[in-house]
Amino acid sequence: MSDADPVVELADVGFGYTSARVVEDISLRVGPGEYVAVVGPNGSGKSTLMQLMLGLLRPDSGTARLFGEPAHAFDDGARIGYVAQHASASKEMPITVREVVRMGRYPHVGFGRLSAADHRIVDQALDTVGMYDFADRRVTQLSGGQRQRAFIARALASDADLLVLDEPTVGVDAESVDAFYGLLESLHADGITVLLIEHDLRAVTEHAARVVCLNREIYFDGPTDEFVESDALARAFGTAMPVGGDA
Ligand code: ADP
DSSP states (O other), rough: OTTTSSEEEEEEEOOSSSEEEEEEEEEEEEEOOOOOEOOTTTTTSHHHHHOOOOOOOOOOOEEEEEEEEEEGGGGGGHHHHEEOHHHHHSSSSBBBBBHHHTTTHHHHHHTTTHHHHHHHHHHHHHHHTOOOOOOOOGGGOHHHHHHHHHOOOOOOOTOOSSSEEESSSOOHHHHHHHHHHHHHHHHTTTTTTEEEEEHHHHHHHHHHHHOOOOOSEEEEEEEEEHHSSSSSHHHHHGOOSSTTTBB
16 A cells, blocks of 8 residues: 555445345545544444445445455454454453453564564553553453453554444443543554544544444534534434434
């Protein structure tokens, strides 16, 4: 890829698990260093869209490119840090935080041993997310917020320049949520591209610069302040308009 390539580029993408289309007519580009939140009702296609972006699903129509390459053929997984929901993280093996973060170096060393430099990168990543003191804890013993930090540290250790987060603060207590978004903001300020599926509209409007509002099709794609002023959310949710700010 060249520096001018978008990180993600979808052109006229349509996809259905069966004959019915789950997403349709999706065109969007995410440039390097952007911070984009994807919002929409349950079942509106957010996770499907993310998987199309990452090449985990192939479009039935249109094209999906990742870092300038066809998304399904992209194979440099070290560039992508994926942080799943807390609930699915609980199925991780009972290994320590440091071991999780070391995994981020494996793509760089193949089956070889980690060097002293690799270990320094691991320590640095632990420090950046504020988990250095918890390095020897098992991930199964962490709070939801700590666990998400550990997985972000793994992405940092692997030099990921795209972070993809799927409702990362589900099950995370309120104080940790603010700290978590503070961390994301500082990583974004360092140049990492952030793609966030989020149900917490307060977090979206406070932190993301751009919102993509989805319900099978794109109802809105633009700056967050314009999204707040628009009626896109009401239109996308229809009668399923969220109460109390949660999407
Ligand atoms: P969201 O993330 O917005 O909740 P999803 O992308 O998970 O939405 O789902 C969009 C639609 O696709 C829903 O109707 C869901 O039931 C359906 N769907 C999701 N995953 C699958 C699957 N693996 N097989 C069949 N249908 C699916």
